[in-house]
Amino acid sequence: MSSLQLAEVPKRFYGLGLPYVDLSELKGKIIVIEGTDGVGRSTQIAMLRDWLEVQGFATMETGWTRSELIGQTIDEAKEGHSLNRWTFNLLYATDFADRLENQIIPALRAGYIVLADRYIYTAFARAHLRSVDPQWVRELFGFALVPDIVFYLKIDVRMLIQRVLEAGGMDYWESGQDLHPQLDMYESFRRYQAQLLKVYDQLAIEYQFHVLNARHSVQRTQRVLQDAITRYLFEKPGAPRSRRRPKSTA
Amino acid sequence: MATLNQKHDFPGKLIIVEGIDGSGKSTQLLLLQRWLQAQGLKVFFTEWNSSPLVKKASKAGKRKGILTPTTFSLLHATDFADRLAQKIIPPLKAGMVVLADRYAFTAFARDAARGVDRRWVRRVYNFSVRPDLAFYFRVPIDVSLKRLMVGRTQLKYYEAGMDLHLSTDPVESFRLFQSRVLKEYDRMVKEYSLIVIDARESISVMQRRVRMMVQKALGIQSAPED
Numbered sequence: 001m002s003s004l005q006l007a008e009v010p011k012r013f014y015g016l017g018l019p020y021v022d023l024s025e026l027k028g029k030i031i032v033i034e035g036t037d038g039v040g041r042s043t044q045i046a047m048l049r050d051w052l053e054v055q056g057f058a059t060m061e062t063g064w065t066r067s068e069l070i071g072q073t074i075d076e077a078k079e080g081h082s083l084n085r086w087t088f089n090l091l092y093a094t095d096f097a098d099r100l101e102n103q104i105i106p107a108l109r110a111g112y113i114v115l116a117d118r119y120i121y122t123a124f125a126r127a128h129l130r131s132v133d134p135q136w137v138r139e140l141f142g143f144a145l146v147p148d149i150v151f152y153l154k155i156d157v158r159m160l161i162q163r164v165l166e167a168g169g170m171d172y173w174e175s176g177q178d179l180h181p182q183l184d185m186y187e188s189f190r191r192y193q194a195q196l197l198k199v200y201d202q203l204a205i206e207y208q209f210h211v212l213n214a215r216h217s218v219q220r221t222q223r224v225l226q227d228a229i230t231r232y233l234f235e236k237p238g239a240p241r242s243r244r245r246p247k248s249t250a
Numbered sequence: 251m252a253t254l255n256q257k258h259d260f261p262g263k264l265i266i267v268e269g270i271d272g273s274g275k276s277t278q279l280l281l282l283q284r285w286l287q288a289q290g291l292k293v294f295f296t297e298w299n300s301s302p303l304v305k306k307a308s309k310a311g312k313r314k315g316i317l318t319p320t321t322f323s324l325l326h327a328t329d330f331a332d333r334l335a336q337k338i339i340p341p342l343k344a345g346m347v348v349l350a351d352r353y354a355f356t357a358f359a360r361d362a363a364r365g366v367d368r369r370w371v372r373r374v375y376n377f378s379v380r381p382d383l384a385f386y387f388r389v390p391i392d393v394s395l396k397r398l399m400v401g402r403t404q405l406k407y408y409e410a411g412m413d414l415h416l417s418t419d420p421v422e423s424f425r426l427f428q429s430r431v432l433k434e435y436d437r438m439v440k441e442y443s444l445i446v447i448d449a450r451e452s453i454s455v456m457q458r459r460v461r462m463m464v465q466k467a468l469g470i471q472s473a474p475e476d
Contacts, residue, residue: 016370018320069316070325073307086331086377087303094304094324101318139373143320 004055004234011108014120015142021105028108029233030145032119035153036196037174038163039214040221044153045115047222048229052113060107064118067098078173085132092123093140100144108145113233120144121207125199129176129192149232151225152209157194159215164189254354254378254442262342263468264379266353268435269387270428271409272394273449274456278387279351281457282464286347289470294341298352301332317413319364326357327374338379347468354378355386355438363430364414383467384442385460386435389449391425 011026031048033041049059065074074091077083083091104114120141127137155163164170172178175185176192183191204211210228212221258264265282267275279295286293299308304325311317311325341348354375362368398405407413410420411427439446445463447456464470 016367016373019367020319020365068314069311069321070304070307073304077303082303084331084335086335087328090324090328090331090374091304094307094321094328097318097320097324098316101320102316136373136376139370139376142370142373 004230004236006057006111006113007233007235009148012146013142014144014146015139017145018101018143021101026105026108026145028110028112028114029149030104030108030114030116030147031229031233032116032121032147032150033153034118034121034150034200034209035214036155036160036193036200038160038167039153039155040218041117041153043218044222044225045117047218048115048225051222051226058110058112059115060103060112061115061117062099062103063116064122065092065095067095068102069098070094078171081172081178085127085130088130089123089127089132089137089140092126096120096123096141097143104145116147119147119150121150121200121203121209124203125196128199129179129195149229150207150209151228152200152204152211153214153221154200154204154211155197155214157190157197160193160197161190164193253376254372254380255376256380258342258379260339260342260379261345262348263383264338264342264348264350264381265383265385265464265467266350266355266381267385267387268352268355268359268444269389269449270391270394270431270435272397273387273389274397274453275385275387275449276351277453278385278447278456278460279349281453282460283349285461286349286464291468291470292341292344292346293349294337294346295349295351296333296337297350298356299326299329301329301336303332304328312408319361319366322364322408322413323357323361323366323371323374326361327371330354330357330375331377334378342379350381353381353384355384355435355442355444358438359431359434362434363411363427368434383463384444385447385463386439386444387447387449387456388432388435391428391432393450394428395421395424 006029011023033045035041045061049061052059065071070091074095077091107114123141124137128134170185170189175189177185177188179192180188203209212224214221267279269275283293283295308325311321338348338350357375358368358371361371405420405424410424412420412423414427416426417423438444447459449456
C-alpha cells in the first residue's frame with residue numbers, strides 16, 4: 001500500500017448544476033482522457049486502472065455514449081442519420097446525465113477514482129462544427145461536474161487518418177458526411193477531422209487541458225499521465241498542500 | 251433562429267394548450283381543431299412525448315427505474331426537439347395552424363417540480379418556437395383527480411410523481427406532486443403571457459372563450475359557434 005492519498009478539493013458544477021446533489025459528499029476524483037479517435041485513449045485508461053489499483057485506489061471507468069439508458073438509441077439514431085442539431089446534443093446530454101447520476105456520482109460518493117473516456121468536450125467539439133450555439137450547448141451541460149484533471153491526447157491529422165483507417169475505417173458521422181455530403185468520404189473525413197483538431201486546440205485553452213503528444217510511445221505517455229496525476233491529485237499525509245491549477249505538460 | 255423569447259416569423263400560427271392532467275385541455279384542443287377545420291384552415295396536431303426517437307429508451311428507463319429528474323427532463327427535451335424539427339416547424343413554414351397538446355411549459359412545470367433547476371430547463375428549451383397563443387387550463391387538484399378517476403382504477407406512476415417518493419399512496423402523491431406543478435404553472439402565467447382559462451367551467455363555456463381568442467389572433471371572419 002502506497003502512502004499516497006487523495007488531496008481534498010471541493011467539487012463544483014460547470015454551470016447550473018443538480019440542485020438535489022450534495023457536492024460535499026463527493027470524495028472521489030474524476031480523471032478525463034479526451035482525444036479524437038485513434039489516439040489510444042482506452043489503452044492508457046486500462047494502464048491507469050492497473051496502476052491506480054496497485055496503489056490501493058478503487059477505480060471505475062465510464063465512456064462516452066455507453067449509457068444504459070440511451071447508448072443504444074444513439075447508435076440506432078446515428079445509423080438512421082435522423083438527428084438534427086438539437087437532438088444530436090440532447091441525446092449526448094442524456095447519455096452523460098445517465099452516467100453521471102447512475103455511475104459517476106455514486107462512485108465519487110464511495111471515494112472511487114473515475115476514469116472517463118471522453119467527457120463533455122467531445123460534445124462541444126462536435127457541436128461547434130455543426131454551428132450549434134456554443135452558449136446553448138455549454139448551458140445544456142451545465143449539470144456536469146468539473147473534473148479534477150483533463151488530459152488531451154493530441155495527434156496530427158495525418159497520423160489520425162492513418163490510425164482510424166488502420167482500426168477499421170471511417171463512419172458517416174466521424175467523417176462529417178452530414179456537413180459536406182457533396183464530398184467523397186475520404187475528403188470529407190480529412191476536412192472534418194482537421195477542423196475537429198482545431199476546435200480541440202481552442203477547448204484545450206478554455207478548459208485547461210493537460211496536452212500530451214499522442215505520437216509518443218504508449219509507455220512514455222503513460223509515465224507522463226502518472227506523474228501528473230501524482231502531482232495534482234495526491235498528497236503525502238502530513239505534507240503541505242500545493243494546489244496549483246493544472247497547466248499544459250506538453 | 252427562433253427562440254422562446256421572441257416572436258417567430260413563420261407564416262403559420264402555433265397554438266398550444268397547457269394544464270395538469272384532468273384539466274380538460276385535450277378535449278378543448280380537439281374541439282378547437284374541429285372548428286378551425288370547418289373554417290377551411292389547414293391544421294396540424296401534435297402531442298407531448300410522442301416522437302419515436304426516444305420512445306424505447308423512455309419506456310425501458312421507466313421499467314428499470316433508472317430515470318433521474320435530469321434524464322427524465324432530457325428525454326422529454328429530446329422528444330420535443332425531434333418533434334419541433336419534424337412536425338412543428340415544417341407546417342408553420344407552410345402557413346398552417348399547428349395545435350400542440352402540451353409544450354415546453356409542461357417541462358418547465360414538471361421538471362422544476364421534480365427538483366431540476368428551473369433556470370436550467372428554460373435554457374435547455376431555448377430553441378423552441380414561441381407560441382402565438384398559449385392557453386393554460388387552471389384547475390384545482392380535487393377537480394382534476396375526480397375527472398381522472400372516472401373509468402380508471404389507478405393513477406399512472408409518473409403522473410402521480412411516485413418517483414419522488416412523496417407518499418406511498420398514489421392519490422396523496424398525486425396531490426403533493428401536482429400542487430408543485432400548479433405552482434410552477436402559476437409563475438409562468440406572467441413570464442410567458444399564458445392565457446388562463448378557468449377549467450372548472452363547462453366544456454362549451456371554455457370552448458367559446460378559446461374560439462374567441464383564436465378568432466382574434468388568426469383574424470378569422472365568421473362568428474364563433476358553440
